[in-house]
Amino acid sequence: MADSILFTPIKIGTIEIPNRFARAATHDFMAARDGTVTERQVSLFKNLAKGEVGLIITGHAYVNPAGIASPYQTGVYADHCVEGLSQITKAVHKYPSRIFLQLSHAGRQTKPKICGCTPLSPSSVYEPTFEVRPKEMSQKEIKGVIDDFIQSGRRAKEAGFDGVELHVAHGYLLSSFVSPYTNRRKDEWGGTLANRVRIVVEIIQGIKGLLGKKFPLIVKLNSSDFLPEGLIIDESIEIAKIIESEGADGLEVSGGMAEAGKGSVWKGLRPEEKEGYFVDNAFKIKAELSIPVFGLGGIRSFSVMEKIIEVGKADLISMSRPFIREPFLISKFRTGEIKKSECISCNKCFNLRGIACAELKKEKKGRTVNL
Numbered sequence: 001m002a003d004s005i006l007f008t009p010i011k012i013g014t015i016e017i018p019n020r021f022a023r024a025a026t027h028d029f030m031a032a033r034d035g036t037v038t039e040r041q042v043s044l045f046k047n048l049a050k051g052e053v054g055l056i057i058t059g060h061a062y063v064n065p066a067g068i069a070s071p072y073q074t075g076v077y078a079d080h081c082v083e084g085l086s087q088i089t090k091a092v093h094k095y096p097s098r099i100f101l102q103l104s105h106a107g108r109q110t111k112p113k114i115c116g117c118t119p120l121s122p123s124s125v126y127e128p129t130f131e132v133r134p135k136e137m138s139q140k141e142i143k144g145v146i147d148d149f150i151q152s153g154r155r156a157k158e159a160g161f162d163g164v165e166l167h168v169a170h171g172y173l174l175s176s177f178v179s180p181y182t183n184r185r186k187d188e189w190g191g192t193l194a195n196r197v198r199i200v201v202e203i204i205q206g207i208k209g210l211l212g213k214k215f216p217l218i219v220k221l222n223s224s225d226f227l228p229e230g231l232i233i234d235e236s237i238e239i240a241k242i243i244e245s246e247g248a249d250g251l252e253v254s255g256g257m258a259e260a261g262k263g264s265v266w267k268g269l270r271p272e273e274k275e276g277y278f279v280d281n282a283f284k285i286k287a288e289l290s291i292p293v294f295g296l297g298g299i300r301s302f303s304v305m306e307k308i309i310e311v312g313k314a315d316l317i318s319m320s321r322p323f324i325r326e327p328f329l330i331s332k333f334r335t336g337e338i339k340k341s342e343c344i345s346c347n348k349c350f351n352l353r354g355i356a357c358a359e360l361k362k363e364k365k366g367r368t369v370n371l
């Protein structure tokens with residue numbers, strides 16, 4: 001399998017990724033209480049690099065304490081976070097892998113007892129899953145958040161990351177700005193599509209302006225909110241075009257919002273022909289762009305991955321859960337040891353004490369009992 005197109009390099013902006021495999025951003029619930037990096041995280045990322053993942057994207061790191069989504073989440077909100085983050089990049093860069101930090105603000109998808117404030121949102125639209133009536137952000141607060149993202153980008157570069165990914169998906173703050181459902185503003189930050197995407201544009205311009213055009217920046221974007229009045233693919237295509245024209249170097253296509261009852265992490269094993277639940281949307285977006293596009297969503301089989309790249313539906317294959325179960329998945333693909341991830345998409349890996357494959361543990365326990 002080593003001679004597959006999946007093992008050919010690709011450029012994201014100025015840097016080369018050694019193969020077509022990306023580890024999609026995965027919040028690991030392993031940071032310290034204040035968001036600083038732990039040894040467990042260093043070892044997690046080291047294993048992914050050792051396992052030959054071409055591009056590793058970290059879990060969403062909060063750019064301001066008001067934007068924390070959950071306990072034990074990685075923070076990049078202050079300069080004291082840089083030291084720990086640089087331990088991760090040092091461990092990864094012993095291998096050919098590249099690593100991007102995902103920058104995020106939870107917006108209205110958090111709770112006051114987690115973020116210590118009234119959660120922020122472009123408009124005060126009630127969030128039923130978190131039972132939160134968020135605060136409509138003032139102009140000053142919007143400018144403050146833009147600066148938080150820019151300064152966090154600077155910290156990522158100082159910590160040795162090869163690039164950053166802006167989290168504009170899954171209903172978090174930037175996603176709630178681009179969505180017509182959660183953004184009902186009448187000023188320059190809402191209404192038209194150009195106004196709704198303005199916050200993302202200003203962050204891209206700010207990061208590229210401060211760190212140079214050559215510092216890679218990619219965006220994870222919702223292709224659908226799965227809400228009747230939410231973002232739909234046609235608008236997402238237009239947003240992607242704007243993001244590209246502002247200098248983004250790649251686009252990862254996702255979807256979903258907490259309250260839609262349909263998020264980004266779909267449960268249940270899918271037949272091969274249904275793997276890649278966001279890949280058709282990625283293909284629609286890719287048709288309008290020149291930058292690399294990442295295909296995502298329940299992709300598990302090597303043959304499916306190969307076909308996605310060969311027919312040009314996407315340029316890179318992103319996966320999250322398979323790497324929780326099998327950090328060495330890619331090296332096993334390369335040697336031909338396996339042809340499919342064993343992940344059954346049961347979602348039992350979400351664990352406040354740190355992500356881990358519960359199924360694998362169960363199987364190992366079963367094996368011990370049988371002996």
Ligand SMILES: Cc1cc2nc3c(=O)[nH]c(=O)nc-3n(C[C@H](O)[C@H](O)[C@H](O)COP(=O)(O)O)c2cc1C
Pocket residue numbers: 024025026027028058059060102167169220254264265266296297298299318319320321322349350355
């Ligand atoms: C435990 C867990 C944590 C996740 N954390 C993030 C995150 O921090 N940022 C993000 O954009 N997506 C996150 N996701 C979503 C994944 O990046 C990915 O989009 C989704 O799981 C679908 O891919 P998969 O079928 O290969 O798992 C997470 C998924 C899982 C399972």
Ligand code: SF4
Pocket residue numbers: 321322324325342343344345346347348349350356357358359360
């Ligand atoms: S618990 Fe294991 S098998 Fe289930 S989704 Fe998570 S990684 Fe996959």
